[in-house]
Amino acid sequence: MNVSPQIALVLAAQAGDQAAFETLAGAYRRELLVHCYRMLGSLSDAEDQVQETLLRAWEKRATLTSPQSYRAWLYRIATNLCLNRLRSVSRRSLPSDLSSPSKPGDIFPPGKSGGLVQEPVWLEPFPDELLVDQYSNPEDQALRQEQISLAFLVALQHLTPVQRAVLLLREVLEWKAAEVAEWLDLSVPAVNSALQRARQTLHQHYQENGSETSVVQLRPQLQNLLDRYMTLWQQADVPGLVALLREDAWLTMPPFPAWVAGRMDIATLLQFRVFIPGRQWRLQPTHANGCPAFGLYRREVGEESYRLSGLWVLGVEGEQISSIVAFLDVASFTAFGLPSTIEREAGGQEA
Known part of the structure; x- marks a missing residue:
């Protein structure tokens, strides 16, 4: 059975190959940084959350059950870390x-x-x-x-943390509602409702402020x-x-x-x-x-x-x-x- 180079790297990392993990981390670090920055509005905080995401991904590598979903797994970890951070800032x-x-x-x-x-x-x-x-x-x-x-970042600040996460995951990163619901421990209707409210808030903000x-x-x-x-x-x-x-x-x-x-x-x-x-x-x-x-x-x-x-x-x-x-x-x-x-x-x- 042929295994893609990406899956091979994931399997090697899960087996404890740190070099394989560093290769994966290098491939995803930049896009995770952008995602965390959008969530938090702070580059320094985003860098901290990406570092923590990769640390947890290494520590919990054995819990990944679907190697082909490695990127989505990283986003799930990063998003929930950002949500935790937003509770205290x-x-x-x-x-x-x-x-x-x-x-x-x-x-x-x-x-x-x-x-x-x-x-x-x-x-x-x-x-x-x-x-x-x-x-x-x-x-x-x-x-x-x-x-x-900055216009988009300012507008995002008018959303609740969960609405912000749902909007970014659904509309910017284009993940499916069912996936986002699983990651955020929500129902699919709750995800759709949060997305609708986020869109309405952004629309109102842009109308009022340009x-x-x-x-x-x-x-x-x-x-x-x-x-x-x-x-x-x-x-x-x-x-x-x-x-x-x-x-x-x-x-x-x-x-x-x-x-x-x-x-x-x-x-x-x-x-x-x-x-x-x-x-x-x-x-x-x-x-x-x-x-x-x-x-x-x-x-x-x-x-x-x-x-x-x-x-x-x-x-x-x-x-x-x-x-x-x-x-x-x-x-x-x-x-x-x-x-x-x-x-x-x-x-x-x-x-």
Whole structure:
């Protein structure tokens, strides 16, 4: 009887072959990470849950009765670990989903940091590099980017943990209702009911709030927009930057629990709170949550290098920027591979 290479690996792992198990873990680690991130809204928490999933899969390898269902078995373990985690943590979101717009001065008053909310209540960014799949077509890649966007993540936070799990397993991963019911210890009618309620909640959320960010594909017009944004930022050209924004654009900067809306307030925030005299900036392009992004580096007077200070994720609609989510928790940027500092260019006068 011929056994596929995949089944052979599973059988070897069940027999205690750690090398075979590591091969399996490597094959599924990335997609499990994306699933756990969608469930939790935190890359760091997702990494912990994937590690725990693989540890349990190794410890309980003898309990797997259907080697051909190994992937589904891993998802079952990961989903239930995430549900357990969600029982003890607050839901994560963005300031723009929790309150009305603020005045620019409310974002970070000069010399004060008391407004920071450092508890784990904010969504964390996810590097697009971890989404790359060389075998998927452009349509599949675009769908995957939509399903990792900040808009989708924010909407998911309005679902109960079980509704979130059912929606992801049924509609994103396309598992059958009977399988999901077995994994979550629910009846099939209960799964269908949870899915219906999840769809209704998402629909209502999008109707009331619209998209938080736009997923875009690189094209000449977009690259031109990003090049202009990068140049204008490094020149501290606030009028030029504001001209790239939609009239109804908005900006938020977690962990500050506030946000501003409209070109005028964004311009004020940039002018008086960001581009202060003596401060210089450099940007490094990257991608996060299906959107263009920049690692932002700041150099104060007297410093020899630029230090990583934020990750700015841009939502783009048409040829304008519709939203900016500026993540300021540098500790959450490790997976992006951004250097902690950029050296100042030798010689010459900098902008």
